[in-house]
Ligand SMILES: O=C(O)CCC(=O)C(=O)O
């Protein structure tokens with residue numbers, strides 16, 4: 001069993017070292033950009049260690065599974081789910097209308113086209129319905145215990161209507177024609193805060209509707225390591241853009257720094273690491289009302305729809321100290 005996040009040989013990757021020579025000046029500039037971010041993320045990591053020290057707690061079976069596997073799933077009772085769905089329906093319709101307009105204008109479907117951020121002021125009913133099931137199903141307690149915190153709260157809610165052919169999922173590089181590998185989309189979240197994510201299905205999600213995938217137990221790989229800190233820092237830098245210029249700068253960095261939080265799209269599909277991630281991926285295929293809770297330190301992905309649509313609510317549940 002691999003116990004660290006996959007390392008990619010970028011110098012022999014066709015879209016990186018296969019296209020560009022390392023350039024010392026670009027490397028030095030990229031390093032200057034990354035260093036303060038690495039410092040910031042190192043400090044944040046120390047805060048995490050001080051708060052829960054990767055000694056996850058649990059107050060129920062749901063929490064035990066989250067701590068052991070990095071992911072747990074539950075099905076909302078119809079009564080709780082119906083309230084959420086009624087309140088979500090107008091938002092789903094408005095996102096669908098936006099997608100239709102974008103297509104009609106022959107514009108690409110971007111992340112902001114399919115995502116609707118929600119707020120307690122504008123979407124009060126939906127917010128209240130979510131708060132209700134989080135209380136009744138003891139999910140706040142689970143999140144607080146996981147991070148050894150006093151309590152937990154909703155930090156953010158967003159609604160996704162994912163259609164096929166979303167630009168970021170299907171076109172990895174603007175300048176290189178390369179098929180996305182089967183690991184495309186795999187990443188760890190990078191802000192370093194203490195939160196659990198939830199994805200609640202608002203419709204039935206099959207294998208073709210971009211189910212959330214979580215690599216079981218991968219939240220335990222090299223916890224709190226410098227490697228994870230560097231990946232978070234990278235993700236907060238302009239290097240994140242996969243443009244030719246940023247890829248050249250990236251392969252000019254010291255090798256230790258050639259790592260990303262969002263690495264799935266860069267993996268070699270023939271590598272044993274790729275096979276292992278796919279083998280250990282728990283895919284949230286299931287009905288409306290299925291809620292997948294996961295530690296964002298686990299390798300995960302979602303929303304890459306091939307046919308039909310996925311309607312989902314994303315929950316960010318933050319620990320409060
Ligand atoms: O859309 C999904 O299923 C997962 C999205 C994701 O990566 C996240 O919420 O952190």
Ligand SMILES: [Fe+2]
Pocket residue numbers: 187188189296300
């Ligand atoms: Fe994520």
